[in-house]
Amino acid sequence: MRKVALWVLMIFALQGCRESETEREREQAVSPSKASVAVIDGAAVVTLEEIARQKGGIATGALQAVNHQRMIRAFGVVLPIQEWVDLRNTYAAAKAQSESAQATVLATQQEYLRLKGLHADDRNISARAVQLAEATFRSDEARAQATREVSLAIERNARQQWGEAVVQAVLTGSPMFTRVTSLEEALVQVSLPAGEESLASLPDTAHIQTSGGASIEASLITRLPRTDPRFQGITLLYRVSRKSFDFVAGVNIPVFLPAGDPISGVNIPAMAVVWWQGKSWVYVETSSGQFIRRELRADLPSFDGWFVNQGFSAEEAIVLKGAQLLLSQELLGQIQMEEGD
Known part of the structure; x- marks a missing residue:
């Protein structure tokens, strides 16, 4: 037992040495001789030398223009045939x-x-x-x-x-009736929340979230002349192929319906976002080695981050990795400037 304990202590000691070495390298990478902070037009600009950028693991990427479709969360239930x-x-x-x-x-x-x-x-x-x-x-x-x-x-x-x-x-025994009753397709009743009126037209396609987290498409059949008393909104009927559908009749499932026209903007990856003072921020590289922190309105989540249509432009270079180090350096530089005053 004593030997095991000694081995554990040695392992922790080695890990501690490696972590300390990593921290020293990062601190050296952003030392005052290799990084600076200046206020330009009211914004703090962090400037890094190339060696500091490399050792700090700063990685950037250009934003790509994307279209975003607002989705309404509706309530679906699988109907018995x-x-x-x-x-x-x-x-x-x-x-x-x-x-x-x-x-x-x-x-x-x-x-x-x-x-x-x-x-x-x-x-x-x-x-x-x-x-x-x-x-x-x-x-x-x-x-x-x-x-x-x-x-x-x-x-x-x-x-x-x-x-x-x-x-x-x-009543006519159509091909759709045959597909449904032969269990090739399932019926999904979709109810919108009460008061939801942003649908310019009935969506031909609905997106159903499966139990595994995937999204599959369902095709519109018609608007039903009835409403679910639980939701009191528009009720639609969709059909979906059972090849990728693993729900049984009576199960409630989340359904998302596209609403309105798509809007253009950019997608901000979650890995690029840092949080400070209750807000979300992204660092933008305005010129080689110069970074400015810009606020992100995280109102529209996307599959891997947030969609924005203002404040950021396509082809702008944002920091994908190392934003937390830049924030630390910016705050340290501001403290030093205040002490210098």
Whole structure:
């Protein structure tokens, strides 16, 4: 045990020596002889000699122009397909019954007209037979009308729930209906927050965040003529391929919808940002070896940092690595200037 303890102490001592050496090298890299701070036009400018820049690990990169699309976070739920299956089966049964009743009406109508003609032709058939044929025809006609009303009621109720586009797809057994019921595609109901009115038009594509953190696209089917009582906003229906979709019916999922026109700007990587006095800052290399700290409005997060459309321009060189060292040097230089005064 004593030997193990000695080895641990030796390892920590070696690590401490290496860390101390690294710190000494960095301090030497930004020593007063190789770095300076001056105030120009009200802004502190940090100037580094090349050797200090290299030893301090200062790395820069040019900003690239990008387009940013504002996204609305909506609330998605995976719908069960059974309602579509039941709707089509119920409608098909009602439609078949209606068609059968209509065929019976045609037959009894023809029989009634035949007997009526015979009765009119020198009384070749009794009046009672004609009356019975007419009664049968009228009864079958009423029954056919009732079956038609049943199928029409099914259609009306479906339209109130799903809208015309979905009703036509389901009742006609369209290719989309087949893909959904054969589990090739899933249905996702997307509800916008109440009061969200920034959608100039319905987005053809929605972005669904999967359980693994990836984003997959869903295609718009229609706007539903109903709303989710939990959110009270616009409700849309999307379909998504199940190849990359790992959610089951009833699961709530985050959905992002594009809103408004894309805006132009630049993307600031997260690694370039330093935080001081509750604000975020980025160092810009204004000329070779000269750096100025510029405030970043971190309002629009992107996938790896922040998008900005003011304060920074494309092709500007920003510090990607070593910004914290520049901040330390700037603050130290300001203290020295105040002491010199």
